[in-house]
Amino acid sequence: MSIQKECADHLRQTYRHLTNEKLGSGHAHEIVAAFFGYGSAAALRTELHYQLDELNRADILIPNLALMDQRVQQLQGLPAKLPEVNDLASQLCDFLRAQGHFSGTVWHTHDVEDYINSDFIQNDPMMIEDDLSSEIATTNAYFDELYIDEVALDIGQDALVALISGSLNGDTDQDRAFHGDSIAFTTVMTFQRVAGRVAYEKPELETSGAVDMSKYYDDEEA
Incomplete structure (x- = not known):
């Protein structure tokens, strides 16, 4: 049957x-x-x-x-x-x-985008933070806040792809020279389809980011 x-x-x-x-x-x-x-x-x-x-x-x-x-x-x-x-x-x-x-x-949800942010990523933010370790090392900050700006879904024939943009924010170490306290990042999260149109493997993540100094430059220009 x-x-x-x-x-x-x-x-x-x-x-x-x-x-x-x-x-x-x-x-x-x-x-x-x-x-x-x-x-x-x-x-x-x-x-x-x-x-x-x-x-x-x-x-x-x-x-x-x-x-x-x-x-x-x-x-x-x-x-x-x-x-x-x-x-x-x-x-x-x-x-x-x-x-x-x-x-x-x-994932029992009507809003997959929100679920990816509030239930999946925020329950294990290290899945993104680990890929930003080299950027973190260039700063003088302690990072503890992962903020998601947007999650956009692309449902393809063979995979569900979530394009995630956001920032990793922290507090500066006052004993060290300032080198930024925010990292802007983009993550591509790919769920390979397994069965039906709703069953997937664990996602593969690719994250890229850079220290965001734009607000400090804006302040100087003002």
Whole structure:
């Protein structure tokens, strides 16, 4: 049995258990397809390169909650007591874990850009700071604040790419000559696609940066 059908059957069984009513097979398959990032169940069934059987190789799963919302609005004849999309996605994630299809981290979010900043990077800022060690060494500052200005996503055929810009800020050591206390950086974070349109490997990061002295030059000119 395919993972697509397993998930659809699970949604139907869970709905019947909760409400003693029926969720149609077609509806369940469409909801599952949207969860995995496809506009229709047929599109998921015809996926050739990133089949769901490879889910166990993925490190990160990002259910497409926005597409699930859209499909639920489009589908005709859905039962009135159908759970909210967030609950449906949670049911599917729990099922995939329980069946051993996926053991990585779930990013349960409607805003991937914000999640990358607030939950992923800020929980482990050293993934960026380590790549700025040579720039840090040229300054007289102690750095402790990683600030993200922007996260821009590019969803490609084979990878999800996040282009991140921001600054690493610190406090100057007054006993040393001033050489800057802010480093402007850009990070390219690449998530290689593994299964479906929502399951990826751990990201690869490439960070470049330079000490930002522009505000001090501006002050001198003023």
